Amino acid sequence: MAQPPPSAPNDTPSPAKKIGYIGLGNAGYPLASTLAGAGYHLVVRDADISRAQKLVDEHPDTSTVAALDDANAFKDVDVLVTMLPNGSIVRDVLIGPAGVASAMRAGSVIIDTSSASPFHTQETAALLQQANSGVTLIDSPVTQEYAFTLAKGDATLMVSCSNPAALELAMPVLKVMGKHVFVMGADHEMKTLNNYTSAASIMGLCDALIAGQKFGLDSAKMVDVMNVGTGVNFSTKESFRTDGLTRRFESGYQLSLLLKDMKIARTLIDEMGPHSALSDLIIESFADADEIAGPGACHTQVIEGWEKKAGVMLKQSKENGTG
Known part of the structure; x- marks a missing residue:
């Protein structure tokens, strides 16, 4: 030891x-x-x-x-x-x-x-x-x-x-x-901005997955392509691959906490520089999703907000591959 x-x-x-x-x-x-x-x-x-x-x-x-x-x-x-x-x-x-x-x-x-x-x-x-x-x-x-x-x-x-x-x-x-x-x-600042960047990628990913499925694309295969392309990010490699698309929803990070972090990020961005409309969009979309998913929801359940608005549900995938 x-x-x-x-x-x-x-x-x-x-x-x-x-x-x-x-x-x-x-x-x-x-x-x-x-x-x-x-x-x-x-x-x-x-x-x-x-x-x-x-x-x-x-x-x-x-x-x-x-x-x-x-x-x-x-x-x-x-x-x-x-x-x-x-x-x-x-x-x-x-x-x-x-x-x-x-x-x-x-x-x-x-x-x-x-x-x-x-x-x-x-x-x-x-x-x-x-x-x-x-x-x-x-x-x-x-x-x-x-x-x-x-x-x-x-x-x-x-x-x-x-x-x-x-x-x-x-x-x-x-x-x-x-x-x-x-x-x-300056580290809580760094953590806040890191999470803000991650949340922005989640918002883009949700848009893409819903639009892709409605067009006829397989959501898991979309993520596979992103992971070897310029769309790769933490959510495509990890949380949405293992917990979102599988609908396991056990990332260990609550959607309500991510929403809290985004409100902190908006305050920081507004204090330090020009107001960002993106932070408003993220907070509005994540707040809607948090209400839909309910208390204690995994952060990958944010996709449920997009699904409800689009009237579709993403096809459930396997954790280690498509299908």
Whole structure:
């Protein structure tokens, strides 16, 4: 079993040994598991206590459960990782009435991997400094090249941190969770714009698949052509091939979360540059689809919005090929 790196010289931070992890959802659970598997001791928390207990049961020698109201459970962690639904929840968990940051020791680091508004994250970092100036918040949202690779440590992490010592402490932890770690300088911004670009490709793909089928083309074969042509993108290679066209709808990413990200993207684009009509179109179309698909829908169920408007249903395909 791999262990954290050996002790560093006196002029560098000691390596992290104990890690807190809050948020064990579809992304948080596999990421936390990679850390436990690498030999770090984890203190885990989730609103669903059964998920925290499940992780501890799988890694009994390297993990323990923290109660929802016990901030002191994280007082000895070197690094705390958060993976939560939105920035408001992150702020409440860190510096709310029962926030854990006040109990954390000086020199410790918080790595926020959640999907949040970059403006909200900046505000949270400033408030955290007021609450506990000895703790550094590192902004490090997550994306991935292929579906279902988070449990393999194949995530892509975008990292923003102006504190060299904090970044040095966090980097080994980041590299366990991520195959690619990019120090960007503005990372929830990068995550937001990455998701915006992906959503734009999804919108184009939905248009193409519906129009193609109505013209007589096979949707799975269309995707096969795109994947060896200039139309290739993440959705054609991964999520729509494996979960959309198969109608399995189990990508692990909810349509409502993608819609939330698009609203953040529109705010960012409007703040930083000229207003984009495309962001309005994406939000309108995805909101309609989210209402049609219903609560908890997989993001690939966005196609149901196009199907309803066009009065057709895409032909169901096999995951590993056409037909």
